[in-house]
Amino acid sequence: MPDDALAQVRDQITKLDSELLRLLAERRKLTNEVAETKIRHHIPVRDVKREEQLLVKLIKEGQKAGLDAHYVTQLFHVIIEDSVLNQQAMLAERANPGSALPLNRVAFLGDKGSYSYLATQKYFSRRPGELLEVGCQSFSEIIHKVEHTEADYAVLPIENTTSGSINEVYDQLQHTQLSIIGELTHPIRHTLLVAKDTSISKIRTLYAHPQVFTQCSHFLAELGNVEVKTIDSTSSAMLKVSELQRDDVAAIGSEAGGSLYGLLAIKSNLANQKENHSRFIVVARDPVVVPLQVPAKTTLVMSTVQKPGALVEALMVLRDNRINMTKLESRPIPGNPWEEMFYIDMEGNVQDGPVQKALDALRAITRYVKVLGCYPSEEISPTKVAAANALSE
Ligand SMILES: O=C(O)C(=O)C[C@]1(C(=O)O)C=C[C@@H](O)C=C1
Known part of the structure; x- marks a missing residue:
């Protein structure tokens, strides 16, 4: 042409x-x-x-x-x-009313370009007010910033479809008075990023966050003779590669994040599973009210009494109140060997009858129950249309 x-x-x-x-x-x-x-x-x-x-x-x-x-x-x-x-x-x-801020100071792991940064951008793009990103080096620093009013919100990854729960975040939730006020899922598309035009066979050093290495273990096994260096966040990995400007050093991160550091993507889809998503929670000092017209989730943490079947009994309370549990996670209690804290995500609103009844029943049969937050559910399941329906005239 x-x-x-x-x-x-x-x-x-x-x-x-x-x-x-x-x-x-x-x-x-x-x-x-x-x-x-x-x-x-x-x-x-x-x-x-x-x-x-x-x-x-x-x-x-x-x-x-x-x-x-x-x-x-x-x-x-x-x-x-x-x-x-x-x-x-x-x-x-x-x-x-009155909760919208002119400036949302949001603490997250890493710096510009990290997955948490991209999730933060996505979540706050739908909310009023400007966004001020507060990059942090650890989950405890993130929580500390919100607790001490140096930030208004925190965005924390809580689970990944390939590598599972992020235990460190669950452990932080055990000790904080902050509330979960939102959630979002974000696709995690791991990409091999380099500073110079090069090829995979030349790469000798690879930087990434440990979670990323876990999620890309099959790709790493294929790579062979490469020194793997763990680093505190995806953005640190990308920054490192952009500073070194070598053709034998690469980072694993998102393509969108890499472009903020002038990096080139030389291979994408590195995760073991094709569908790789992370779920993030948004936490703040004050809980929010979720209108009843919006699908809500409630997260609670509890410890059961030490007797056979105690957890089953607690879960039956949810079933009896027709509450769908979307996640159950257990974590050890520091100082109490063999005892566990259970984290439960369920569909439902704390202002609504079934969740209130379930909470009352749980308080009666467990040692400890605390609502970590009730928030709008952002898992929007796509509506399916039967093929026959769509094709019939
Ligand atoms: O029609 C509505 O009630 C809408 O809210 C609009 C809309 C759409 O975007 O088309 C969105 C959500 C509803 O589930 C159905 C349709």
Whole structure:
């Protein structure tokens, strides 16, 4: 294609892309109007029936226009997820008048470009007020900053789909008075990052956070003769590589983070599992009120009495109150060998009957129960449309 013809088509594509963005922004405004109505009339944010109808219609229209069902579904899952999360954030803000800050000082692990930094950006992009990032070197420093009002919020990774729970964060939660006020999941796409144009075979030293090495153990086993150096955060690894400017040194981090340090990505998808996500919690000094129209989660920590079946009995309380437990984690109690603290995430709102009843029942049969927080659930399961439904005329 001659240069000017290529330029002309690209020009048209650029215009269409801008138009798409304008339309998406307009759609977002309309969904915010929907949220206003939902606030006034106490209607739940999520309406899966409406989403289903919308998807069926769009898949049919897409097929007529030559776009396959999978593509249309993927696109609209992203659009609807954004809409639900924005509406939830709006409702949460209204339920906590006066809580919005002009400046959100947020403590997180590492520096610019760390996964925690990217998660922080994502979470606060939906919230009013400016963001001031407070990078820290350890989880205890993060907690300390919020406890001593040097930061307003902390964003902490709590679990990863490949490497499991982050025990150190659970242990910090045992001793703090801070409350969990939010959660988010963020895709973790480990990439090999270098400062100079080079190849994998030349790499002799590799910097990464220990959790990252665990998540990429299969890739590391294949690498062979490389010195692996653990470092306190992904951003420190990227900074180190950008400072060294050598063609035999690499870091593992995200592509987005690496670009902040001028690093090049030479191999992506390094994690053992293709779907690699981390779940982060957001903590603050004061708890939040979660409106009942928003799906909520409650996290508690408890220790049971020392008798056979004590944990089962506690879990039965959840079942009896029809509460879905989404996570159970146990951690040792320092100084009390063989005793455990149990951390439970469950679906439900502390202001609602079932969770209140369950908490009362748990208080009666356990040694200790503390609610670590009740917060809007940000795990938005995508609405599925049966293929037959979408294809029928
Ligand atoms: O129509 C609504 O009730 C909306 O909130 C909008 C919308 C969407 O973005 O299309 C989002 C959430 C609901 O689950 C259904 C649809």
